């Protein structure tokens with residue numbers, strides 16, 4: 001595809017070439033606080049910030065937006081991130097004024113909000129085959145943390161916390177699984193995948209034992225394969241006294257077809273910004289509700305929503321709650337969009353979502369001339385760039401007007417191109433994406449090194465960014481002096 | 482290759498059936514062509530799920546039209562009773578200019594993700610760089626990241642950072658005894674994994690009791706936390722002394738604030754703050770049931786220990802200024818269990834909104850807004866004080882946005898009485914209520930005062 005991203009070029013007063021000057025380069029003002037009713041010693045001496053008119057601000061951000069590739073430009077097949085279309089109407093729902101309330105409103109003044117949250121809790125529980133769901137965690141990783149805090153509280157209540165110091169994680173897991181276990185104070189026990197790309201039950205047997213607090217898994221796993229031994233794995237972990245945690249990043253593959261609860265998982269998080277289409281916003285916000293089985297419900301975060309006998313909704317503190325993971329109730333606007341999306345799709349749409357997501361991944365894979373070592377995969381697959389560095393391959397794809405897949409992870413596939421087209425791409429878009437893979441595959445190392453040429457910036461020097469960190473406009477001014 | 486479930490025969494999706502989701506584009510003919518390319522009979526054949534864990538139930542959620550969904554949610558949220566909120570205590574709303582919505586809702590911003598490919602994400606990266614820069618200007622510190630989830634989780638992250646940089650064996654985090662309970666709970670959960678415990682130091686009239694703090698601070702302290710404004714709305718007067726106390730014990734001093742307050746109050750760097758946390762979404766978001774944006778800024782020494790994403794500048798191959806995520810070896814996707822945090826998805830889009838809001842206010846507009854927060858609080862306190870049976874403010878301090886008032890009647894009855902009349906305030910003690918006034922509710926102050934007169938009469 002012939003493609004050019006918007007690109008501007010101009011010189012700053014210092015002779016530097018930039019696409020769009022910084023706000024600070026366009027105009028600043030320094031204010032002092034002599035007129036403030038506060039005494040001098042409680043105020044700052046002065047404040048300098050950009051000072052621009054609204055037309056200037058609007059022009060600035062419009063140009064910045066045009067130098068930002070998004071889902072609506074074309075394929076954005078970042079594996080594991082589920083970059084699906086974000087329905088527009090959910091923004092209108094998020095803007096409903098009656099929903100813009102303070103988190104400390106008494107329950108009787110927030111019945112609508114609480115009923116909606118209760119409905120979402122119930123729906124997510126159903127989708128995951130879980131008994132109770134909390135909506136408080138503000139992202140997937142926060143959900144993982146919440147889940148491990150629940151596990152910790154449970155083991156504490158059983159007097160086993162001192163003994164259960166380990167969280168077991170497959171080598172191919174997402175970085176957050178390891179980091180969350182560490183944040184929660186656990187030692188991480190990593191175990192390798194089997195030859196077929198799935199959990200090797202024997203390797204797992206070695207890793208799981210008396211010290212196991214929990215095993216964290218995703219299913220389908222990060223190469224898209226269903227862990228067919230999941231029930232055996234669950235028994236193994238449960239027999240050892242541990243809990244089984246489901247990383248919900250890949251739930252889009254299973255919607256309406258299989259449920260983590262039915263597989264033996266005790267705790268799971270939902271990445272609602274992935275599976276349920278709330279926009280990723282350049283890195284967030286998301287929301288990471290967690291579901292748990294009955295035995296763990298009493299440990300959930302405070303507060304939780306329930307329905308009273310007379311059909312009202314109320315917040316309460318679960319009996320053995322470990323406390324809070326967010327200052328208030330989590331990322332409300334994201335949860336609201338999730339509710340809207342689910343209501344719109346209903347059973348049929350949700351089931352269709354997993355069907356089309358899996359069809360798209362399989363179709364795209366069939367059109368590629370790259371090795372895909374592991375299958376059968378579901379909503380995503382991991383191709384290998386072969387002798388080419390996967391990160392370089394990705395730069396070559398940028399010039400074809402698409403966003404490349406996730407690269408170099410998981411390590412189980414050499415030069416991994418982890419590709420998740422989602423259900424939202426049409427056959428035509430998938431064909432364009434396949435062409436982009438092919439075009440990148442035909443480029444020489446030199447051509448790849450010169451890529452990208454069509455984006456707002458050419459190849460960026462990462463080393464110098466890290467070696468000489470300039471992290472604010474103040475750093476740039478200092479560098480100029 | 483795939484499992485086929487005979488008992489599912491009647492349920493098997495016909496091979497030439499198009500998508501029924503409105504957000505999947507497939508026609509029936511395309512589905513059939515794609516299946517042919519894959520070599521599968523039906524879409525169901527592509528699933529490799531053992532029968533024993535296959536779900537064949539229903540969720541009993543009917544698909545709806547867009548209009549039906551919007552109407553349903555409007556009705557549902559319409560059940561939130563009408564009330565005027567004089568609520569604060571960590572979640573505040575100021576008027577958000579239209580330009581913030583129109584620009585931030587551009588789909589390029591809204592529907593992109595983390596800038597793993599910087600060459601095609603320059604615009605968002607620059608916006609985040611500018612957000613970081615604004616917080617550097619506001620805090621006076623050297624480095625700000627481009628978001629934590631909210632103020633409470635940012636505080637939790639500050640505690641784990643303090644533990645990583647500590648030069649002592651300290652294990653105690655000291656917080657004011659008036660700290661909001663929910664925030665403290667989040668902090669305790671983050672602290673737990675790092676082997677830290679959270680303890681309180683006393684306050685007088687909302688602010689730190691410096692003698693009490695000196696008694697509480699021993700060699701075991703690893704971080705001292707203070708807020709300005711405090712959760713009781715007072716402006717802290719002893720920040721430099723608190724910083725000195727912390728530093729005397731080789732502990733980190735962490736200050737909690739927000740971008741509006743920072744525009745006016747003492748600059749954190751100038752009072753010796755090592756870390757600043759807080760809720761930056763006081764600009765950029767309307768009341769959102771507590772959704773926030775965690776601000777996180779530190780002095781240079783802690784750069785390698787910062788959690789979350791950082792945007793820096795570099796050059797592209799043609800020698801032009803370019804932006805990129807940087808120092809990623811701190812992060813979970815590279816460093817795994819040795820990462821500085823587990824955060825991945827963050828609040829980037831909220832940070833964009835906050836930056837647009839700051840840009841559209843400018844230095845002058847932001848300073849004016851901050852001064853209004855002081856003047857409105859004192860004006861409102863005086864108005865309440867004029868009501869017989871009410872004393873306001875309780876604390877003989879300067880206030881920002883909110884203040885505590887004493888009521889002769891039990892506070893619970895006053896709060897209920899006001900609620901019956903459609904005014905919501907916090908109950909914070911047996912005879913104490915807390916009232917928050919901003920540009921959003923100042924026009925309702927007369928009503929609040931009249932209602933209060935009735936209630937306490």
Ligand SMILES: Cc1ncc(COP(=O)(O)O)c(C=O)c1O
Nearest residue numbers: 080139140141174176249825826
């Ligand atoms: C497999 C997997 N687990 C966990 C996460 C973490 O989720 P979040 O980014 O919402 O914190 C991600 C995504 O980023 C993921 O892909």
